[in-house]
Amino acid sequence: MYGNSLLKGSVDAGSFLYKPILSFIEATMKRLYLVIMAICMTALVSCFSPWEGGDGTITIAFSDNSGLSVRSAEFTPFNAAGGTYEIRLIGPGGVELIETVPMGVSAITVRIEVIPGDWTVSVHSIDNNGDLAGIGFAEAPVTVIAGQSSEPVQISMNTAFEASTFNELEQAINSATGFSHAYILISGNIEIGSRLDVTGDITLISDGETAISRGVDFEHQLFEANGGVLILGRSGMSGSIIIDGGGRHATFPLINVSSGGHMEMHNGVTLRGNDSISAGGGVSVGSNATFTMHGGMISGNNTGDPYPGDGGGVFIGTNATFTMHDGTISGNTVRNGNGGGVYVSNGGHFVMYGGTISGNTANGNGNAVYVFAGETALIFGQSREGAIDEDLP
Numbered sequence: 001m002y003g004n005s006l007l008k009g010s011v012d013a014g015s016f017l018y019k020p021i022l023s024f025i026e027a028t029m030k031r032l033y034l035v036i037m038a039i040c041m042t043a044l045v046s047c048f049s050p051w052e053g054g055d056g057t058i059t060i061a062f063s064d065n066s067g068l069s070v071r072s073a074e075f076t077p078f079n080a081a082g083g084t085y086e087i088r089l090i091g092p093g094g095v096e097l098i099e100t101v102p103m104g105v106s107a108i109t110v111r112i113e114v115i116p117g118d119w120t121v122s123v124h125s126i127d128n129n130g131d132l133a134g135i136g137f138a139e140a141p142v143t144v145i146a147g148q149s150s151e152p153v154q155i156s157m158n159t160a161f162e163a164s165t166f167n168e169l170e171q172a173i174n175s176a177t178g179f180s181h182a183y184i185l186i187s188g189n190i191e192i193g194s195r196l197d198v199t200g201d202i203t204l205i206s207d208g209e210t211a212i213s214r215g216v217d218f219e220h221q222l223f224e225a226n227g228g229v230l231i232l233g234r235s236g237m238s239g240s241i242i243i244d245g246g247g248r249h250a251t252f253p254l255i256n257v258s259s260g261g262h263m264e265m266h267n268g269v270t271l272r273g274n275d276s277i278s279a280g281g282g283v284s285v286g287s288n289a290t291f292t293m294h295g296g297m298i299s300g301n302n303t304g305d306p307y308p309g310d311g312g313g314v315f316i317g318t319n320a321t322f323t324m325h326d327g328t329i330s331g332n333t334v335r336n337g338n339g340g341g342v343y344v345s346n347g348g349h350f351v352m353y354g355g356t357i358s359g360n361t362a363n364g365n366g367n368a369v370y371v372f373a374g375e376t377a378l379i380f381g382q383s384r385e386g387a388i389d390e391d392l393p
Contacts, residue, residue, distance in 0.1 A: 083133065086124040090238060091144075092117035116146045120236055125157065135160040135183045135205075137234070164188030169196065169212075176200045177228075186210045186241055192222045198261070203231040206239035206268075213244040214254075214274070221252040225261030225289070233266035233296060245274030245301065253280040253315070254301070257289040265327065267295030274301045279343070280315030281332055287319045293355065295327045304336035304363075310370065311343030312360055318347040327355045334362035338387070339370035350377040358391035368392055 089097040092115060118141040125134030136157035160183040161172035169190055176182035177200035186206045193215040214222060222243060223230055233241060243254055254274045257263045263283065265271075271282040278284070281301030285291045291314070303309035312332030316322045322342065329341045337343075340360030344350045350369070357368045364370070366387035369377060376383045380393060 083125065083127045086126060088122045088124065089119050091115065091119040116144050118143050120238075123157065125160070132160050132162040132185060134158060135185065137236075141236070158183055160185060162187050163190065166190050166193055170194075173198060173200070173202060176202045181229075186212065189213070191215045193218050195220050196223050198223060198225045198228040198230045201229040203234060204241060205234055205237055206241050207237075208239045210239065211242040211244055213242075214246050214248060214250065216246075216248070219249070219251040221254060221256040221284075223255045225255070225257040225263050227258070227260040229262045229264075230255070230257070231264040231266075233269040235266055235294070237266065237268045240268045240270070242270045242272065244272055245276075247273045247275060250274060250276050252276055252278055253284045253303075254282055256280075256284045256286065257291055257320075258286045259288045261286070261289045263289075263291045265291075265293045265296045267327070269296035271296070271298045272300045275305070276301070276303045277305060277307050277309060279303065279309045279311055279317075279337075281309075281312045281334075282314060282329075284311070284315045284317070285320040285322055285348075286317045289317070290321045291316075291323070293322070293324045293327045295325075295355075297328045297330070299328065299331045302333045302335060304334045306336075308336045310334060310337040310345075310364075311339045312362065313341045313357075314343070315339075316342065316344045316348035316350055318345050320345070321349040322351075324350075324352045324355045329355070329357045330359045332360045334364065336363060338362050338364040338366050340367045342369045344369065344371040344375055344377055346372045346375060348372070348375065350379075352377070352379045352392065356391070356393065 084100050084102050087099045087101065089099075091097070095115070120141050121138035123134075123136040124132060125136075127133040134157050158181050159176070159179045161168075161175060162185045163169035163172050164187045169184065169186075172182075172184045173196055176184070179200070181201045181203070183203050183205055186204055187208070187210070189211045191213050212222065232243070245254055253276050254271050255263065263285075274281050281303040282298040283291060298313045301312055303312050303315075312334045313329040314322055322344075332340055334340050334343075340362035341357040342350060343366070350371070361367050362370065367389045368391060369379070369384070369388040371377045371385045371388070373386070376385045378384075379388075
């Protein structure tokens with residue numbers, strides 16, 4: 001899947017030639033005066049040997065022809081002799097440019113002409129077997145203004161794996177425990193047949209439309225953040241990940257965050273379709289565990305059938321903490337219990353700064369949120385307790 005320089009979207013190879021662009025514009029837009037001045041975005045990739053261990057430095061620079069603006073970031077290199085870097089730029093209207101440069105040389109300068117606008121920047125490190133070995137992202141989009149030099153961009157590289165099957169995903173999660181943090185690129189639809197234990201620090205991302213679903217005969221949680229860190233998506237992720245229970249009767253939630261574990265969730269991620277008989281249809285946050293929601297959706301999950309169970313969307317256990325900055329919890333149901341959207345146990349903590357909790361139902365108390373007697377939740381700066389039936393905000 002990885003090759004030489006690629007060009008996708010509405011820009012083709014001719015867009016790199018100044019005169020053909022002007023000819024095209026003049027022929028098709030005779031009465032409009034529109035001059036698009038493309039500035040050069042320069043990618044300077046510096047790699048230092050040896051690649052079999054030690055630290056290396058990758059430096060990405062963007063500028064016009066007047067000079068270079070450079071900022072560097074160190075990362076642990078991979079056994080990448082003979083490998084390549086893919087510099088990926090996604091710009092206005094979804095235009096995607098991919099430029100491939102080899103590793104193992106002291107410096108390479110790649111010049112790419114682009115139209116003005118905001119561009120997201122990422123780098124994929126491909127080893128000499130053609131496998132994904134690392135991923136890095138710019139912290140924010142780069143704004144390109146015609147005739148002006150762009151701001152410097154910093155790329156932070158992390159170990160990365162690619163998974164399109166259950167076995168590949170399981171192997172990637174297990175391999176990630178040896179690194180301080182690792183990305184796993186989901187590149188296909190995956191059916192889960194046994195519980196995946198996360199004891200390291202991983203982020204699942206996708207650059208397409210992908211799904212991770214419960215296998216037909218599998219009734220347990222799909223992921224268990226067992227003292228590890230499970231991050232679903234990232235800010236600015238171009239693809240989507242749906243984690244789906246398939247509507248089948250199950251014993252556990254989609255994701256269980258156990259003692260000492262941490263989970264984060266971002267836009268582009270959906271947890272849906274789980275029908276659990278235990279507490280927490282979508283996510284269960286156990287004792288001394290934390291869950292932070294930055295975006296995404298928890299929707300269409302059920303619990304409390306045939307046994308009592310609380311928290312159709314999220315269950316917050318004793319000494320557990322759920323912090324909601326954004327995202328949506330909607331359409332979840334508790335058939336026999338409390339807290340259609342969120343249930344806060346005795347000693348649990350729920351803080352809601354933003355997002356929406358709407359359209360959830362419970363046959364007991366608290367269609368939106370139920371807070372155990374004697375506890376309080378901080379919702380948009382106000383202390384709330386007991387049953388909260390109205391949609392939030």
